[in-house]
Amino acid sequence: MNVPEDLLYTESHEWIRREGDKIRVGITDHAQAELTDVVYVELPKMGATYDARGTIAIVESVKAASDIYAPAKGTVSEINRELESNPALVNTDPYGEGWIYVMLVENPDQLKDLKDAAAYKAMIG
Amino acid sequence: MSEAAPQKTPLYDEHVRLGGKMIPFGGWLMPVQYSGIVEEHQAVRNTVGVFDISHMGELVASGPGASEWLNTMLTNNVAKLDVGTGQYTFLLNDTAGIIDDLIVYRIESEKFLMVVNASRIEDDFSWLQSHLPAVPGEVQLENQSDAYAGLAIQGPRVGELFRALLNEGAELPARNQIRRFDLAGSNVWIARTGYTGEDGVEVFFPAEVAPRVWNEVLEKGKPLGIRPCGLGARDTLRLEMCYPLNGSDLSPEHNPLEAGLGFFVDLTKPDFTGREKLQREKEFGSSKRLVPFRMKGKSPPPRPHYRVFREGVDAGELTSGTLSPSLNYGIGMAYLPTPTPKPGDEIEIEIRGQKFPAVIEKKPLYKKP
Numbered sequence: 001m002n003v004p005e006d007l008l009y010t011e012s013h014e015w016i017r018r019e020g021d022k023i024r025v026g027i028t029d030h031a032q033a034e035l036t037d038v039v040y041v042e043l044p045k046m047g048a049t050y051d052a053r054g055t056i057a058i059v060e061s062v063k064a065a066s067d068i069y070a071p072a073k074g075t076v077s078e079i080n081r082e083l084e085s086n087p088a089l090v091n092t093d094p095y096g097e098g099w100i101y102v103m104l105v106e107n108p109d110q111l112k113d114l115k116d117a118a119a120y121k122a123m124i125g
Numbered sequence: 126m127s128e129a130a131p132q133k134t135p136l137y138d139e140h141v142r143l144g145g146k147m148i149p150f151g152g153w154l155m156p157v158q159y160s161g162i163v164e165e166h167q168a169v170r171n172t173v174g175v176f177d178i179s180h181m182g183e184l185v186a187s188g189p190g191a192s193e194w195l196n197t198m199l200t201n202n203v204a205k206l207d208v209g210t211g212q213y214t215f216l217l218n219d220t221a222g223i224i225d226d227l228i229v230y231r232i233e234s235e236k237f238l239m240v241v242n243a244s245r246i247e248d249d250f251s252w253l254q255s256h257l258p259a260v261p262g263e264v265q266l267e268n269q270s271d272a273y274a275g276l277a278i279q280g281p282r283v284g285e286l287f288r289a290l291l292n293e294g295a296e297l298p299a300r301n302q303i304r305r306f307d308l309a310g311s312n313v314w315i316a317r318t319g320y321t322g323e324d325g326v327e328v329f330f331p332a333e334v335a336p337r338v339w340n341e342v343l344e345k346g347k348p349l350g351i352r353p354c355g356l357g358a359r360d361t362l363r364l365e366m367c368y369p370l371n372g373s374d375l376s377p378e379h380n381p382l383e384a385g386l387g388f389f390v391d392l393t394k395p396d397f398t399g400r401e402k403l404q405r406e407k408e409f410g411s412s413k414r415l416v417p418f419r420m421k422g423k424s425p426p427p428r429p430h431y432r433v434f435r436e437g438v439d440a441g442e443l444t445s446g447t448l449s450p451s452l453n454y455g456i457g458m459a460y461l462p463t464p465t466p467k468p469g470d471e472i473e474i475e476i477r478g479q480k481f482p483a484v485i486e487k488k489p490l491y492k493k494p
Contacts, residue, residue, distance in 0.1 A: 036161040039448045040425045042477075058477075060426055062162040062448050063357050084423070 001124065002029040004095055008111065009120035012069050015095060016114060019102070022077060023111070026099040027059060027068065027090060030124045035061045038090040041083040044076045044101045052110055057100050059090060068100065072110035078102035134179035135274050135335035143353055151244030151372070153180040156355040165358035166450040169321050173280030174354035175342050178327065179335060182246035182270040184253065187236040190263030195237055198256060198398060199229060200381060202391040206231040211301050211316060213389050215381050216241075216249055221399030221406075222377035223384070225249050226369065228318060230303045238303075238314070240327070242371045246270050256398075274335035278342060279325030279362075282349045287315075287326070289345040297326065309334065309341040320359065322366035322489065361447050364456060365491035367417045373429060374415060374444040374458055382406050383460065384415045385488070413460045415444070417486050418472060420455035424481035427457040427474050434473040434480060435461065443474070449491065455483075456490045 003009075008016040013031035017024040032038065042058040050056045050070040057068040079101045083089060090098040105111065115123065131149040140147060145156030156177065158165060168174040186195055195203045201214035211230035218224055225245040230238045241249050250268045257264055278286060288295050290308055298304045303316040311334045319325035330338055343351060360370065369375045369384055381390050382403055392404055420427060427446030432439055446457030457474075466472070468487045473480040 036158065037163045042425060058425070060448075062361060062426070062450065063157065065425070065428070 001033065001121075002095070003117045003121050003124075005117045007095070008071075008114035008116065009123075010069065010071050010114060011123065014068060014071060016071050016111065018111070021108065022102050022104050023071070023074070024099050024102050025068075025071065026094055028120070028124075029094050032091045032094045032098070035059060035064075035066060036091070037061050038087045041080075041087045041090065041100065043079040043081070043083065044103075046076055046079055049073070049075045049106075050103070059087075059100075070103065071114060072103075072105045073107065074103035074105040076101050077104050132180075134177055135332045136177045136179060136339050139336055139339055140177065140353075145353070145355060148356070150356055151180060151242065153243055155180060156353070158355040158357045159353050162355070162357035162361060163450045165352050165354040166361050168350065168352035169280045169323055169354060169358065169362055170451060171281070172350040172352075173278065173282040173286055173346055174352045174358065175339070175346065176277040176279070176354050176359055177275075177339070178277050179274035179332070180243035181275060182239075182241040182243065182249065182268070183273040183275075183329065184239040184241060184246075184250060185236065185267045185269055186239070186253070186264055187233070187267075188262065188264040189235060190258055190260070191235055191237055192231075194258050194264050195229065196394060197396055198253060200390040200397060200399070200403075201229075202394055203229060203231070203237070208232070208234055209298070209302050209304055211303055211318065215386070215389060216252065217380070217397075217399030218252075218377055219398060221380040221402035223371075223375045223379055223381065224252055224377060226371055226375055226386075228316075230316065232303065232314070238329075240275075240329075244372055272332060273329050274332045274338075275327060275329045276339065276342060277319055277321075277325060277327045277359075278346075279319045279321040279323050279354075281324055283323075283325050286342070286346050286349055286351065289349075290341065309338045311338065313338070320368055321362040322368075322491065322493070323362075360445075361450050364445050364447055364458070365449050365451055365489065367458065367488040367490055369415070369458075370445060379415070379460065380406065380411075383411045383413055410463065411465075413441070413462045414465045415458055415460050416466050417456065417458050417488055417490050418474075418483045419449075419452070419457075419486050419490060420474065421471075421482040421484055424455055424474070425476050427455045427476065427483070429457075431457075432475040433459045433461065434475060435466070435470075440472070446474075451491050456486075457483075 426448035
């Protein structure tokens with residue numbers, strides 16, 4: 001499984017890329033492989049504020065709908081509208097074109113508990 | 126449904142070895158998918174796929190009174206079956222509620238094989254046993270479910286695979302027929318039937334030879350592009366055809382006429398369990414009807430238990446729903462009350478608090494191009 005060194009990770013299999021005071025978020029290669037066949041992504045609402053660990057998006061495969069959780073409290077500043085017409089990008093390029101949203105984080109301290117690549121690799125085994 | 130730990134089919138180790146994701150289903154641990162539902166679905170539509178159906182039950186009724194007795198227990202007409210032929214039928218309770226839907230084959234003139242749903246084996250068997258004729262020796266009923274394993278081999282290239290497995294001159298049984306063949310060193314039953322809408326067979330054989338048969342099928346199917354397929358693809362394939370799933374679309378709360386399956390109920394038979402209720406319903410009409418629909422625009426996939434709205438009023442819930450891999454839009458089925466909805470009628474499906482437009486369709490939802 002691909003676990004890029006320069007990203008942070010959650011226990012619920014989201015990846016986080018720090019971009020100044022913002023974060024870009026998607027689901028990991030491991031998560032997309034487990035879900036398989038992403039057929040629908042319900043994107044966050046632009047400009048809306050979400051709580052840490054609150055449901056912010058939903059990724060649906062043929063079989064099931066899976067919640068995506070916000071890694072920190074923040075306000076959504078960008079969403080990946082490409083996923084509306086091409087949800088399979090989550091499968092084919094999970095760390096690139098398959099990103100889901102960008103969020104302005106209220107308190108970057110909340111990101112301190114996220115896993116680094118080594119810790120996430122250890123978790124997924 | 127069994128509360129105990131789920132059972133394993135004789136192919137459990139093969140599924141795990143092939144990377145199958147195992148989930149509990151009807152009291153069994155079954156693969157929901159191996160490589161992915163969409164890929165497995167397309168293999169069945171375009172080439173060939175193989176499913177483990179060892180969890181399904183095999184009940185055998187035999188004896189001089191078997192035909193006559195089964196005709197009082199099942200809705201379709203067993204008397205119309207020649208030896209080596211099967212039919213789809215229902216086992217009903219006294220109020221015509223569906224205990225199970227099954228295929229009954231006449232395998233000898235006085236011997237019948239019933240292939241029943243995994244989660245219903247015990248219910249079916251005890252219901253049938255408690256209704257056996259009083260005269261001893263008329264009918265023997267056996268539950269052979271543990272002794273049998275089974276595969277469904279489905280897809281347009283099934284004929285080629287069949288000839289590779291047997292011999293070049295081998296011919297498949299005709300549709301709905303069942304015959305014995307020697308395959309992978311065992312004597313097996315092969316029936317030309319399935320649950321996918323594609324050409325295909327279901328094969329039944331002794332449980333102990335299951336891994337050998339399974340691997341032989343995968344090996345001989347390799348040049349044809351065969352895929353092992355899980356319950357996920359089985360569900361999308363059957364729903365595109367509007368074949369009902371027991372426990373979701375069919376249950377004791379519904380009868381075959383409401384389910385739109387009156388074709389498999391022979392009301393000209395003088396007597397069978399549930400007949401009176403169905404005769405009355407046939408005359409006066411059903412109060413609800415199982416109808417297929419498709420989503421009209423872009424929407425999340427519809428799923429079981431989502432609410433259906435007709436003219437703004439909550440009209441019921443989905444019994445089945447998925448994204449159709451063949452059609453690439455959402456499809457499903459729901460029981461809707463009278464007036465009976467017609468193809469073209471508009472409805473709405475509520476998904477996470479938002480209503481999405483959908484339209485009632487004719488069966489089947491998917492037709493082969």
